[in-house]
Amino acid sequence: MKAFYDTGELACVALDAVTGPQVFLSGFPLAGSDPEQGQQFLLDHAAEHGHCVLYTPDDSLSLTDLGVLLRSQQVGAxxxxxxxxxxxxWLESQYFRDHLPLEGGSD
Structure with missing residues (x-):
């Protein structure tokens, strides 16, 4: 898990796919799930609850009004x-979105 700050205030918490910690959105495990299932869950959740959806250049999906960005991480195969x-x-800023961690470990 990594934390990022902006002028002394917490701006982003990036969890690891394996070590988590595990968090859930409406019962769906956000860490360590299949990326396609995760994206479909977020799209369904957004449609049901009217959340704003944003795709990032790396094909990650975000619900910007919830502050959730779902990226994928290579774990073995x-x-x-x-x-x-x-x-x-930060999600609305291309600069910050482009500088958020893509993978686990050495970001």
Missing amino acids: ARLTRPLFVKEE
Whole structure:
């Protein structure tokens, strides 16, 4: 897990796909799931609850008004979901979105 700050305030928490910690959105495990299932869950959740959806250049999916960005992480031969919780201003800024961690470990 990594934390990122902006002028002394917490701006982003990036969880690891394997070591988590595990978090759930409406019962769906956001860390360590199949990326396709994770994206479909977020799309369904957004449609049901009216959330704003944003795709990032790396094909990650975000619900910007919830501050949830679902990225994937290579774990052995598999790719698993890696959630980031990001303040809305960072998700709306291409600069900050492009500088958020893509993978686990050495970001």
